[in-house]
Structure formats: C-alpha cells, structure tokens
Amino acid sequence: MMxxxxxxxxxxxxLPFNKQGTDYFVGDIHGCxxxxxxxxxxxxxxxxxxxxxxxxxxxxxxxxxxxxxxxxQPWFFSVLGNHEHMFLQACEVHIKGAEHxxxxxxxxxxxxxxxxxxxxxxxxxxxxxxxxxxxxEQHCSLALSVETGxxxxxxxxxxxxxxxxxxxxxxxxxxxxxLTALLWDRRQFQNDRPKASKNIxxxxxxxxxxQAVIKKAxxxxxxxxxxxxxxxxxxxxxxxxx
Numbered sequence: 001m002m003x004x005x006x007x008x009x010x011x012x013x014x015l016p017f018n019k020q021g022t023d024y025f026v027g028d029i030h031g032c033x034x035x036x037x038x039x040x041x042x043x044x045x046x047x048x049x050x051x052x053x054x055x056x057x058x059x060x061x062x063x064x065x066x067x068x069x070x071x072x073q074p075w076f077f078s079v080l081g082n083h084e085h086m087f088l089q090a091c092e093v094h095i096k097g098a099e100h101x102x103x104x105x106x107x108x109x110x111x112x113x114x115x116x117x118x119x120x121x122x123x124x125x126x127x128x129x130x131x132x133x134x135x136x137e138q139h140c141s142l143a144l145s146v147e148t149g150x151x152x153x154x155x156x157x158x159x160x161x162x163x164x165x166x167x168x169x170x171x172x173x174x175x176x177x178x179l180t181a182l183l184w185d186r187r188q189f190q191n192d193r194p195k196a197s198k199n200i201x202x203x204x205x206x207x208x209x210x211q212a213v214i215k216k217a218x219x220x221x222x223x224x225x226x227x228x229x230x231x232x233x234x235x236x237x238x239x240x241x242x
Contacts, residue, residue, distance in 0.1 A: 021048030027223035031061025054206025055081025055159040059117030071139040161185035166200035
C-alpha cells in the first residue's frame with residue numbers, strides 16, 4: 001500500500017444534528033480504553049450521546065483492540081489518524097510476519113509502525129488483524145462534519161490539518177491527494193499567524209500534543225492526554241464557547 005492509498009468505505013462523513021443527546025469530542029485515545037470509559041462515566045455519557053474521536057485510537061496504550069472495537073458502537077465515530085494509517089500500510093506484514101515478507105517498502109512501513117507503538121499486533125492472530133483492518137476501513141473517515149442545529153453551521157473534524165476551504169474535503173480525489181497533510185501535518189498547528197478555514201464554523205483536531213486546549217483561528221486542538229494525563233472531552237456547545 002502506497003502512502004496515498006487508503007480504501008475507506010466513507011472517506012467523507014456527515015453527521016446530522018443530534019436531537020436526542022449531546023455530541024462530545026475527544027482527542028487521540030491511543031489504546032487508553034479504561035481512562036476513556038472512566039471519563040465518560042464522569043460526564044454521565046448516555047446512549048443518546050455521541051462521541052467523536054480525532055483518530056489515533058490505537059498504539060502506545062494497552063487496549064488498542066478494545067479501542068478499535070468502539071467503532072462498532074452506534075454512538076462512536078472517528079476520523080482516520082496517522083497511527084491507523086501506519087497500521088493499514090503495515091497490515092500485510094503484521095498478518096504474514098516479517099520473516100515471510102520480501103517487499104522492502106512493506107517491511108519499512110511495518111518497522112516504522114512497530115517503532116511507533118504497533119508492536120502490540122505481534123500478539124494478535126492473522127484473523128484478528130484482518131478484522132481490525134475491516135473495522136478501520138468501514139468506519140473511519142478522512143474528514144467528518146457535524147450539524148450543530150444552527151442553520152448552515154457545521155463543525156468539522158480531521159486528524160491533523162485542514163485546507164483553506166472545507167468544501168475541498170468533500171471531493172474524494174482531493175482527500176486522497178492530500179492524505180499526508182490531513183493525517184501527518186504539524187506546520188498548521190505551529191503557525192502563529194493562522195487564517196480561518198472557509199465554509200466551516202469550527203474545526204477540531206488531535207495529533208499535536210498539548211498541555212491544554214489550544215485555539216488558533218477557527219481550529220481547536222484537543223490532544224491533551226499525552227502531556228496532561230487526561231483526555232479532553234468537550235461538548236459541541238463547549239467547543240463553540242471557546
């Protein structure tokens with residue numbers, strides 16, 4: 001699988017306004033399943049609520065498999081993170097074993113993923129790994145928008161970065177051509193003079209580790225667990241109040 005290739009069932013996803021509950025947004029989960037459930041319990045999270053993740057569900061923490069299985073829940077949604085991307089690139093080698101693979105590019109992707117927390121897959125069967133791949137491809141999107149209940153006002157989610165005009169993300173060819181930036185970019189976060197993205201009220205992202213929530217133009221970065229030890233989980237209303 002080349003860098004630009006992913007095979008997602010729904011590359012761009014649109015969620016309707018949640019009329020029955022609250023929409024919450026969480027930063028990179030990275031296998032920390034128990035902490036996530038603990039914090040959701042503290043929020044009195046209910047079956048009518050939805051949780052929208054910034055990607056990077058896997059690696060580093062001890063429960064990556066359980067975090068991927070959240071994708072089967074009707075209340076859970078996630079964009080693709082760069083760690084899921086690394087998994088997809090390395091999947092063939094994870095399944096066959098490095099000793100049975102002779103594709104140097106595939107071995108490179110596998111080695112990189114293992115160095116970045118993907119070594120937990122060494123304890124999984126080939127069938128389990130194939131099931132993880134299916135979950136990611138069926139349920140993760142590259143970009144996601146959420147209706148807010150206010151006319152023509154939407155909130156957007158990508159893992160790392162967004163273009164100058166959100167409308168571009170509705171084109172699948174654009175999504176695939178700009179996959180690297182959407183999943184891996186840090187320059188946008190590091191820019192001290194950002195410009196707002198057009199045609200979207202607000203965007204939310206993970207990928208860039210923060211001690212606390214950071215807002216730049218109409219972009220909000222909420223990946224706080226790595227530096228603070230706690231997830232940032234904010235409601236739609238809380239995000240718009242920042």
